[in-house]
Amino acid sequence: MARTAILILLAATLTLTGCTRVQYGDPTDVETVTVDFGSTDLQMIANAMVDDMLTFPPVREMTRERRPVLFVDRVQNRTSEHVDTESITDSIRTKLIQSGKFRFVDMTSVDRVRDQLEYQRDSGMVDPDTAREMGRHIGSEFMLYGALTGIAKRDGSTRDNYYKFTLNMLNLETGIIEWASEKEIRKTRSRGLFGL
Template sequence: MKSSLKWMALAASLVWLAAGCTTTVRYGDATSSKPLSTDFGSADLQQIVAKMVDSMLSSDATAEITATRRPVLIVDSVKNKTMQHIDTESITDSIRTRLIRSRKFSFQDRTTEKALTEELAYQQVASEKPVAYGQQTAAEYMLTSNLSEIEQSAGRVKDVYYKFTMSLRNLKTGELEWADEQEIRKEKIRSVFGG
């Protein structure tokens, strides 16, 4: 009886190892909020973008400036003040895309300026009716943002705090029309047996 129980326990352990250690590849949910590490990840990016754009669109300041028309907005690159390499252009793109979908603002994009200048220059020499220089609408508002990080460790616990601050500035008056911040805290508790 005792020996058969031992065999059963051994078989169960083998099954446990086989089930848990199998390599699996599959499609995942692109909007998942599962934290895989304390590094800044896709779920953090999506959360920040959703929260900040929601806050901006529902603010009284935005309601006032978009009440009768769609003001021209330019989204400045996110300033990365963390110790990590983060593709901040991706955050900027996501913010701009979500704002464009709301149809409350018109946009100017400085990231494609070089290609645009080349195209306009080409048109002047090659096209029958080239688009004339100096006809672009000027941005009236600028959206600026900062991403910062504070990391703390104590024993087996690692705590990483991210703060994303975004503000909307009136380019004519220089005044800040709106600002908000989003915080994310990620915690890793290392197992007693290893990494």
């Protein structure tokens, strides 16, 4: 009798520990594993920035007839976590392009573009009629830049993380900040009394 019980227990343990399952989830589901900067925060920030920008009256006015050219400078990470701020600006840029209101030049690909253009011009491999010319890039009109700041507080049983994302759009010619927006996020977590 006892032996049977042990066998059943053993089998149950093996079943419990033995199977690993892979599942697909909805990437927009709210993620609250920790109070650290996470995917939901990234999406919240990107959405808030884009919505705010596209509904800002002067920006709507500006984009009625034409699609201004922008470039993303960078977003400084001033938090005490290793946050990939480039990923936030990537999302914002993608959404802005998708809106059909703006066009972007990409500063991160400049070196590779130059290599390619030099290859087309100098290598002798490319039909000169189809070789793209150097010096025809369009100069951007505006620069997007900003900062992610954070205040992290922690005591015995609670952790409180506050994030503030600021984004500015600066007119390169006049130096005027044409648009700016802020998104704040606060996350708090209390430690449970019991756990594994």
